[in-house]
Amino acid sequence: xxxxxxxxxxxxxxxxxxxxxxxxxxxxxxxxxxxxxxxxxxxxxxxxxxxxxxxxxxxxxxxxxxxxxxxxxxxxxxxxxxxxxxxxxxxxxxxxxxxxxxxxxxxxxxxxxxxxxxxxxxxxxxxxxxxxxxxxxxxxxxxxxxxxxxxxxxxxxxxxxxxxxxxxxxxxxxxxxxxxxxxxxxxxxxxxxxxxxxxxxxxxxxxxxxxxxxxxxxxxxxxxxxxxxxxxxxxxxxxxxxxxxxxxxxxxxxxxxxxxxxxxxxxxxxxxxxxxxxxxxxxxxxxxxxxxxxxxxxxxxxxxxxxxxxxxxxxxxxxxxxxxxxxxxxxxxxxxxxxxxxxxxxxxxxxxxxxxxxxxxxxxxxxxxxxxxxxxxxxxxxxxxxxxxxxxxxxxxxxxxxxxxxxxxxxxxxxxxxxxxxxxxxxxxxxxxxxxxxxxxxxxxxxxxxxxxxxxxxxxxxxxxxxxxxxxxxxxxxxxxxxxxxxxxxxxxxxxxxxxxxxxxxxxxxxxxxxxxxxxxxxxxxxxxxxxxxxxxxxxxxxxxxxxxxxxxxxxxxxxxxxxxxxxxxxxxxxxxxxxxxxxxxxxxxxxxxxxxxxxxxxxxxxxxxxxxxxxxxxxxxxxxxxxxxxxxxxxxxxxxxxxxxxxxxxxxxx
DNA sequence: ATAGGGTTAG
Numbered sequence: 001x002x003x004x005x006x007x008x009x010x011x012x013x014x015x016x017x018x019x020x021x022x023x024x025x026x027x028x029x030x031x032x033x034x035x036x037x038x039x040x041x042x043x044x045x046x047x048x049x050x051x052x053x054x055x056x057x058x059x060x061x062x063x064x065x066x067x068x069x070x071x072x073x074x075x076x077x078x079x080x081x082x083x084x085x086x087x088x089x090x091x092x093x094x095x096x097x098x099x100x101x102x103x104x105x106x107x108x109x110x111x112x113x114x115x116x117x118x119x120x121x122x123x124x125x126x127x128x129x130x131x132x133x134x135x136x137x138x139x140x141x142x143x144x145x146x147x148x149x150x151x152x153x154x155x156x157x158x159x160x161x162x163x164x165x166x167x168x169x170x171x172x173x174x175x176x177x178x179x180x181x182x183x184x185x186x187x188x189x190x191x192x193x194x195x196x197x198x199x200x201x202x203x204x205x206x207x208x209x210x211x212x213x214x215x216x217x218x219x220x221x222x223x224x225x226x227x228x229x230x231x232x233x234x235x236x237x238x239x240x241x242x243x244x245x246x247x248x249x250x251x252x253x254x255x256x257x258x259x260x261x262x263x264x265x266x267x268x269x270x271x272x273x274x275x276x277x278x279x280x281x282x283x284x285x286x287x288x289x290x291x292x293x294x295x296x297x298x299x300x301x302x303x304x305x306x307x308x309x310x311x312x313x314x315x316x317x318x319x320x321x322x323x324x325x326x327x328x329x330x331x332x333x334x335x336x337x338x339x340x341x342x343x344x345x346x347x348x349x350x351x352x353x354x355x356x357x358x359x360x361x362x363x364x365x366x367x368x369x370x371x372x373x374x375x376x377x378x379x380x381x382x383x384x385x386x387x388x389x390x391x392x393x394x395x396x397x398x399x400x401x402x403x404x405x406x407x408x409x410x411x412x413x414x415x416x417x418x419x420x421x422x423x424x425x426x427x428x429x430x431x432x433x434x435x436x437x438x439x440x441x442x443x444x445x446x447x448x449x450x451x452x453x454x455x456x457x458x459x460x461x462x463x464x465x466x467x468x469x470x471x472x473x474x475x476x477x478x479x480x481x482x483x484x485x486x487x488x489x490x491x492x493x494x495x496x497x498x499x500x501x502x503x504x505x506x507x508x509x510x511x512x513x514x515x516x517x518x519x520x521x522x523x524x525x526x527x528x529x530x531x532x533x534x535x536x537x538x539x540x541x542x543x544x545x546x547x548x549x550x551x552x553x554x555x556x557x558x559x560x561x562x563x564x565x566x567x568x569x570x571x572x573x574x575x576x577x578x579x580x581x582x583x584x585x586x587x588x589x590x591x592x593x594x595x596x597x598x599x600x601x602x603x604x605x606x607x608x609x610x611x612x613x614x615x616x617x618x619x620x621x622x623x624x625x626x627x628x629x630x631x632x633x634x635x636x637x638x639x640x641x642x643x644x645x646x647x648x649x650x651x652x653x654x655x
Numbered sequence: 656a657t658a659g660g661g662t663t664a665g
Contacts, residue, residue, distance in 0.1 A: 115656095122656090150656080153656090158657070185658075188658090192658095216657095242658095245659080248658065251659060251660065252659095290661085294661095319660055320660090322662070323660080326662065350661060351661090383662095386662085386663095388662090389663085392665095419664090422664075424665065426664095427664095454665095460665075
């Protein structure tokens with residue numbers, strides 16, 4: 001308080017303090033702001049205003065920045081205009097940027113926009129893809145003689161790349177008499193963004209002076225085109241690295257579904273390098289890592305990241321909150337996911353979509369639907385992905401009529417054209433409920449071409465409801481699309497076998513072999529002490545495999561006493577019963593469970609993630625096991641969670 | 656001024 005009184009007497013020292021805005025906390029800025037308000041006005045009110053605006057901008061608070069601007073708006077000078085334009089454009093408030101620029105032109109013809117003004121405006125034009133406005137601004141730049149200004153020319157080149165006008169961008173670049181490293185970097189990232197990674201690499205190779213940005217842009221170019229090896233090669237060769245290049249490489253792995261690699265690289269990032277300097281991960285890094293955790297169900301690491309966020313007192317921004325919420329939901333902790341969700345101050349359509357599909361995965365359809373209506377009453381418009389969550393909630397709970405109603409709501413009221421994914425949900429919903437005729441009818445009349453997944457959903461229904469004729473028809477369709485579709489052969493084989501048509505079954509098996517159909521290998525993961533262990537079906541590579549097998553055998557014996565009967569129909573090899581049972585006990589989820597059992601203390605909840613659907617036999621086995629060894633089991637299969645407790649499963653055997 | 660981020664059926 002004393003400090004405040006002293007400061008209030010003089011504005012100059014306050015302004016001096018505001019200059020080091022990067023080291024100030026947002027609360028200190030608020031205090032300095034208050035001090036300015038109660039102190040006698042300086043000769044030019046623009047000076048403290050500009051400092052305050054940039055201080056708020058560096059803390060991503062463009063609302064406060066606007067407030068300051070309007071408080072001084074009696075006579076803003078060019079610098080004040082420029083700081084507010086920069087504040088808006090750097091926070092992607094592009095429409096507002098253009099609005100303020102137009103106001104500036106209209107209001108005060110004595111102020112002539114300079115390079116700072118134009119760079120903000122061009123960035124906004126690029127962001128909004130308003131080509132006419134962009135070209136008009138380009139003309140204005142030329143008329144005012146700014147065509148030799150590097151800042152402006154670089155922004156122009158970038159803008160034309162965003163407009164996908166590669167020729168214009170290249171022409172501008174070639175005509176620039178002075179180019180700096182930023183001009184080259186803009187060109188590289190421009191070519192990368194249009195998908196021309198080869199062209200970008202040619203530029204990269206001929207560049208004389210490369211900056212860390214050139215390397216990062218090139219790495220991102222490779223990861224976006226899926227070429228992770230080339231990206232990693234460059235990454236390893238970089239002379240120096242900052243957080244952004246690490247993020248680019250880690251994000252590259254997560255976006256290309258290489259989640260374990262992403263986590264491995266993240267751990268490497270935190271190892272002290274030769275220079276002894278450790279890079280601190282920032283919010284972008286953590287978002288990527290959390291996304292990888294979510295996909296792998298790596299709860300321990302995810303929790304560690306959450307702890308890190310708390311320890312560093314990082315702000316839970318929209319991206320981080322969403323990533324954290326999704327990680328918890330996909331790792332089986334729906335309660336924690338809900339808590340994060342409710343604590344988030346700003347939620348967008350992505351946040352709501354995450355919680356809805358999270359609840360859906362956990363079979364909490366009613367709650368998911370309540371969430372959907374809450375979201376609408378908050379005035380947030382659902383998108384196609386939100387509806388995917390809603391429909392999958394209906395599918396997992398068998399709410400056929402609700403599903404049909406939401407599908408119509410999406411098409412008719414929200415005018416969102418259904419994608420093949422939505423039809424996939426609907427066909428699945430109808431097929432499981434035994435409404436196979438309707439499901440097939442939907443495929444025939446749908447507006448987009450059905451894919452293997454859609455037909456596969458119908459095939460699943462044919463299997464459950466033993467409709468062999470339709471099943472055969474569907475298999476033909478599927479094999480037209482994918483002659484090596486493993487599921488079709490397995491389905492046919494099982495259908496023939498159970499109908500006693502052993503010759504057909506054998507023929508099917510031969511065909512499968514001759515076409516070299518490879519079944520996706522079943523795989524389960526379990527995390528023990530922050531390390532993820534991977535088990536494939538029949539996998540004997542784990543160092544403690546003997547103990548693991550011993551544990552499964554012992555447990556299966558125990559389960560037999562309480563009524564477990566191995567369901568050997570799910571084993572597709574024509575071998576004798578005993579071998580079939582052995583094959584069953586080598587299922588990846590059982591191996592993972594047994595490993596969890598022997599390596600965690602009694603009563604610990606066991607979490608398993610599987611890449612395919614849990615098989616019938618394992619599902620029964622897990623139900624009984626949850627009682628026999630008194631463990632809760634949360635198993636995530638490729639589409640949902642199974643929460644086994646006291647002999648039953650949260651999916652009510654509907655999956 | 657140029658490089659990095661979250662949700663997507665089975």
